Amino acid sequence: MADFEIRDLKASVEGRQILKGVTLGINKGEVHAVMGPNGSGKSTLSHTLMGHPGYTVDGGEVTFKGKNVLELEPDERARLGMFLALQYPVVVPGISMTNFLRTALNAKRGYDGKDKSKQISPKEFRSMLKTELEVLHMDDSFLPRYINDGFSGGEKKRAEILQMAMLKPEIAILDETDSGLDIDSIKFVAEAVNRMRGPELGVLIITHYTRILEFIKPDFVHVLVDGKFVLDGGPEIADRLEKTGYSEWVKEEDSPKEVA
Amino acid sequence: MATAPKIDVGTDYKEKYGFFVPEEYIFKAKRGLNPEIVKEISWMKQEPEWMTKMRLRSLEIFRKKPMPTWGADLSVIDFENIFYYLKASDKQSKTWEELPPDIKATYDRLGVPEAERKFLAGVSAQYESEVVYHSLQEELTKKGVIFTDTDSALRDHPDLFKEYFGTVIPPADNKFSALNTAVWSGGSFIYVPKGVRVDIPLQAYFRINAENMGQFERTLIICDEGSFVHYIEGCTAPIYTTDSLHSAVVEIIVKKDARCRYTTIQNWSTNVFNLVTKRAVAYADATMEWVDGNLGSQITMKYPSVYLMEPGAKGDVLSVAFAGKGQHQDAGGKMIHVAPNTTSTITSKSISKGGGRTSYRGHIKMYPGANNSKSFVKCDALLLDDESRSDTYPYNDVDAENVTLGHEATVSKVSDEQLFYLMSRGITRNEAETMIVNGFIEPFTKELPLEYAVELNRLIQLEMEGSVG
Numbered sequence A: 001m002a003d004f005e006i007r008d009l010k011a012s013v014e015g016r017q018i019l020k021g022v023t024l025g026i027n028k029g030e031v032h033a034v035m036g037p038n039g040s041g042k043s044t045l046s047h048t049l050m051g052h053p054g055y056t057v058d059g060g061e062v063t064f065k066g067k068n069v070l071e072l073e074p075d076e077r078a079r080l081g082m083f084l085a086l087q088y089p090v091v092v093p094g095i096s097m098t099n100f101l102r103t104a105l106n107a108k109r110g111y112d113g114k115d116k117s118k119q120i121s122p123k124e125f126r127s128m129l130k131t132e133l134e135v136l137h138m139d140d141s142f143l144p145r146y147i148n149d150g151f152s153g154g155e156k157k158r159a160e161i162l163q164m165a166m167l168k169p170e171i172a173i174l175d176e177t178d179s180g181l182d183i184d185s186i187k188f189v190a191e192a193v194n195r196m197r198g199p200e201l202g203v204l205i206i207t208h209y210t211r212i213l214e215f216i217k218p219d220f221v222h223v224l225v226d227g228k229f230v231l232d233g234g235p236e237i238a239d240r241l242e243k244t245g246y247s248e249w250v251k252e253e254d255s256p257k258e259v260a
Numbered sequence B: 001m002a003t004a005p006k007i008d009v010g011t012d013y014k015e016k017y018g019f020f021v022p023e024e025y026i027f028k029a030k031r032g033l034n035p036e037i038v039k040e041i042s043w044m045k046q047e048p049e050w051m052t053k054m055r056l057r058s059l060e061i062f063r064k065k066p067m068p069t070w071g072a073d074l075s076v077i078d079f080e081n082i083f084y085y086l087k088a089s090d091k092q093s094k095t096w097e098e099l100p101p102d103i104k105a106t107y108d109r110l111g112v113p114e115a116e117r118k119f120l121a122g123v124s125a126q127y128e129s130e131v132v133y134h135s136l137q138e139e140l141t142k143k144g145v146i147f148t149d150t151d152s153a154l155r156d157h158p159d160l161f162k163e164y165f166g167t168v169i170p171p172a173d174n175k176f177s178a179l180n181t182a183v184w185s186g187g188s189f190i191y192v193p194k195g196v197r198v199d200i201p202l203q204a205y206f207r208i209n210a211e212n213m214g215q216f217e218r219t220l221i222i223c224d225e226g227s228f229v230h231y232i233e234g235c236t237a238p239i240y241t242t243d244s245l246h247s248a249v250v251e252i253i254v255k256k257d258a259r260c261r262y263t264t265i266q267n268w269s270t271n272v273f274n275l276v277t278k279r280a281v282a283y284a285d286a287t288m289e290w291v292d293g294n295l296g297s298q299i300t301m302k303y304p305s306v307y308l309m310e311p312g313a314k315g316d317v318l319s320v321a322f323a324g325k326g327q328h329q330d331a332g333g334k335m336i337h338v339a340p341n342t343t344s345t346i347t348s349k350s351i352s353k354g355g356g357r358t359s360y361r362g363h364i365k366m367y368p369g370a371n372n373s374k375s376f377v378k379c380d381a382l383l384l385d386d387e388s389r390s391d392t393y394p395y396n397d398v399d400a401e402n403v404t405l406g407h408e409a410t411v412s413k414v415s416d417e418q419l420f421y422l423m424s425r426g427i428t429r430n431e432a433e434t435m436i437v438n439g440f441i442e443p444f445t446k447e448l449p450l451e452y453a454v455e456l457n458r459l460i461q462l463e464m465e466g467s468v469g
């Protein structure tokens, strides 16, 4: 059994079944890429794994560190070591990025407002933040700004990876983090992810493009069509898809064509 | 009737602490309201005759005026069962042990220092921060600024006092302003001379004694031409009192080119009816800003208002109300445009939780001739559960020409997307909700001095945990 195990996962949104039995094992140290046409259920998979309340689990199992992940609240999943970089990061007015990052980090460290020794020291926090900002080529002017408020599309995506770098998860799901990033930004993001790559981190990258996979080399590529994996293999699959698209699995009329 | 009071003013005490405390007198506290009580209050304080008469006249008005029925339910107030005047020593009779545990717990959690919490809880009559206060007073005196309690002001600055007292809010304005004028005691008096800017906020907190934070305090602020002052009333920690009625009056005069900001954070214990009349008049190019936060009390009715009397006058109200279980916060603002080219904004944020109820009640009036004036009202309500409730009652009355009037109102719940996002970073549901609420009122919090902002955020945290009564 893999470190992070998804078995026959079925999930629905608003009464419509989207995931129709997804099975996938991710070991720490591995990078998996998931590709698939628009609407095939990639974000549904990522949200369901993280416990978004809008997605109903209809069947299957997800286990991580001996725990039944599907029974946990999103915050418990995060504290267990999971992380999701959202395809569409959410704006939360009135809370600064600094405050958000510090609160999240303290939560991760088990600080519950009581045992002050678990809190990160201001000094440690600042130096950690400084390092990660540099890797992502972000300047600190956005730290006092409200969470994602007024951030450009690319800034939002980089801010997601900044959060990942600060929280140091063991299983990270990146939902189209590369979409909307310019070429340089893709490189910075990839650099940040590669820095974290190692025996303690398993990654699931959801993407439409091979470009990011050139920088973050996946060990495995999976193709999701209509809520099911139709193909699993190595990095070569990505190149094949680049040329042929998803036509062999999708009937022409109901495939919204990807505009590259 | 009581016998003549023996008063020892204690001049060096006054010099040292900056306010008047008669050290020994005989007054027997009685419940109920009648001309005898009113006369006794006035006489106790050795007031001039005009004030005694004004009090008595106000009592008559209070009796004649019907209870307002358009707002919160006030029918349960029993005016005959209230002490209208208490000496400081009578107020101190409580002991720390008698305090409700939730109030004690809140002081603990907020880290309120010992001396302060005793004062707030009514266990001690005075909060000793005279060191800060003393040096502040020296500086103010140099600039000609008067900052004292209202009782002392009547005695020490009789002409100035008489010129303005009751001119902004006459006794007949409403039932509760009449009541306050009849039995008022304590409050702050501030006079800022022409062109003087007071850089640090003046806080009643520095110089409060039990008299000041009474039930019927009366505040009068006069900003002379081109001056500036920021006054802060109250504090975020809950004030525990067994008195069930708090009915204050605040009058402010902002002359030409002057600016006044009045910040309130009120957190009465949840047995209190908090019925406050606050009004300012602003003259040419003057600015009046009310920053008003209401957390505690059972019922609050409070609508700070600004009369924009001359061209260029500007009025702002920024308010926050938090209503928990069993609470009704009926708050808002009034802007009365009398002159042309006047502007006003009202921004109201309310949070209801656990069946609590908030109402926004506002009135924008533009008189004929108040042409080219602008007013913008924005009220946002956040409901934390399905049992809670929020309403808006905006009234607009426009008789002027070429005016701009904007109104925006939103009612929302804590968004699932925001909650999920914060939780997906490891933050617990409760903490995430608290963050969202604090974020919601951030436009208010950021206007507060830092220490107040920090305390307010922590207090919201306690309210969200439900650990505050």
Ligand SMILES: Nc1ncnc2c1ncn2[C@@H]1O[C@H](COP(=O)(O)OP(=O)(O)OP(=O)(O)O)[C@@H](O)[C@H]1O
Pocket: A013, A014, A018, A036, A037, A038, A039, A040, A041, A042, A043, A044, A045, A054, A087
């Ligand atoms: N909250 C929702 N309400 C209604 N339908 C939804 C919701 N979320 C997802 N869906 C539907 O579920 C299906 C799968 O959506 P999903 O977002 O998982 O696709 P995706 O593979 O991530 O697509 P893309 O590549 O465009 O991001 C779509 O048909 C979508 O419209």
Ligand SMILES: [Mg+2]
Pocket: A042, A043, A044, A087, A175, A176
């Ligand atoms: Mg998607």
